[in-house]
Amino acid sequence: MEQCSIILRYVRERDVHERLIALIALINVKSTTGEAFYLSLKDQLEKVSLSVSNIIGCSFDGAANMSGCYNGVQAHIRNVSCSSVYTWCYSHILNLVIVDITQCVIPVKLLFGLLEKTACFFSESYKRMSFDSKVVSEAKYLIHGWTRYETLLVSFLFVQIFEIATPVSDYLQTSGLDILQALRMVEMAKSQFQKLRPSFPKLVSLANAFIEKIDHSLDEMSVSAELEKSFLHKRIARKKRMSGELAADEPLADPLKGFEVQTYYVVIDQAVNSIDQKFSKNEKLIQDLAFLDPRQFSNIREEDIPGESLHTVADLAGVDTVQLKSELLNFKDNYPLLKKKPSLPQTATVTIGET
Incomplete structure (x- = not known):
């Protein structure tokens, strides 16, 4: 009997949600290969009308059947969703x-x-x-x-x-x-x-x-x-020199x-x-995401963005890198105003026209 929990994280109306959609404990798992777990995952997603191709990121433990780059679950997901990013908890x-x-x-x-x-x-x-x-x-x-x-x-x-x-x-x-x-x-x-x-x-x-x-x-x-x-x-143990060996064993x-x-x-x-x-696997992606952190906006200038930056996140999003850099610089300049909540006017003037 294998037990596997499936948790989805998604963004809806600017809010991040996490939902446990399945606890695969009652399902009779006959195999623990990456393909078997992938098929179980796919089946559970289809039950809630979701497609594996919409997965943009996944996180599993380090077991070979989950993290394997050829036959692991993450490899099967990437075959369907090429832009999916696999990461561990750091x-x-x-x-x-x-x-x-x-x-x-x-x-x-x-x-x-x-x-x-x-x-x-x-x-x-x-x-x-x-x-x-x-x-x-x-x-x-x-x-x-x-x-x-x-x-x-x-x-x-x-x-x-x-x-x-x-x-x-x-x-x-x-x-x-x-x-x-x-x-x-x-x-x-x-x-x-x-x-x-x-x-x-x-x-x-x-x-x-x-x-x-x-x-x-x-x-x-x-x-x-x-x-x-x-x-x-x-006593120093010395290994016997085998046939074909040129150097003798010289222990310290x-x-x-x-x-x-x-x-x-x-x-x-x-x-x-x-x-x-x-x-090192997701190092470039993390460096790119750091530019999108509002806490870093005060430190960003056009000359501070290296030429090779933002390429990874731009490729994942399917956008042009130059355009992304331009929009980032524009957004960070306007961010202080955008984050302020609009306030009601302190005074109001009412004009009553003659009838």
């Missing part, structure tokens, strides 16, 4: 960027697995609870996990990542946001991620200072636990350097690449 896209980061290397997966186990452990804890061997074993496992040097480095890396991503995420969820400002904040976040790349020594310094501070606190509390101050040196002997190359750089590069892939 705050959700940023979450997907973080998901990509958390799944790119094993040390990061281990950190979030440790976080999950720790949350479960404390959620099942009660005051004066008797500790059996299983609980003691789990506690020792968690202590060992949180005192590992690798865990601490990854934790500080994600502190920096969340410091960059959180303000952007909060703004993307703001009602009535400035889309141009949102795009700028995404670009700034990408730039900040890129600037993290040469900052690995700073990350190590922060982690070492934290370790020293916590160890001092643990000594004062007479706690036997101690945080690792460096990577433990392990320094574990700290290995972490920098195989974890730190990979996480940062994944963040930058995910932002590029997920946010």
Whole structure:
């Protein structure tokens, strides 16, 4: 049984409306392919006398059967309505960027697995609870996990990542946001991620200072636990040279350097690449729409509109770009007067003619 809700957003008499027209839960969906969902969507629209060809925009999640550019629902819609624009919720896209980061290397997966186990452990804890061997074993496992040097480095890396991503995420969820400002904040976040790349020594310094501070606190509390101050040196595993290979395997002997190359750089590069892939698709359309935002009218002058601007939105609307620019400049000049409500005259003169 599949469940799918269909919500229409439309404009009528200058008001934006949203209507839930179907909750496909009682329909027996035999297939979950993009084509099957598209046919279900088409059937529901036809029941309310609407055509798929009138769709100008659609938004689904990132599942392949919905977002696929060849066989996804959005692809089938574009085959019928060529001007249809597909987009994700941008705050959700940023979450997907973080998901990509958390799944790119094993040390990061281990950190979030440790976080999950720790949350479960404390959620099942009660005051004066008797500790059996299983609980003691789990506690020792968690202590060992949180005192590992690798865990601490990854934790500080994600502190920096969340410091960059959180303000952007909060703004993307703001009602009535400035889309141009949102795009700028995404670009700034990408730039900040890129600037993290040469900052690995700073990350190590922060982690070492934290370790020293916590160890001092643990000594004062007479706690036997101690945080690792460096990577433990392990036997270097070398891969056997296979037939036809010219270069021998040369693993990094320094574990700290290995972490920098195989974890730190990979996480940062994944963040930058995910932002590029997920946010760049409708970038030109968003830039064009920013010119149509009344909050930007005071900043618009004819020489401030680049030659390549407004082409995307003009193509979607089927209008001439030059004419659109001309009408935009004229409209923004008259907008202050147009937005004022007409007022009744303060005085009235009545003339009575002789009969």
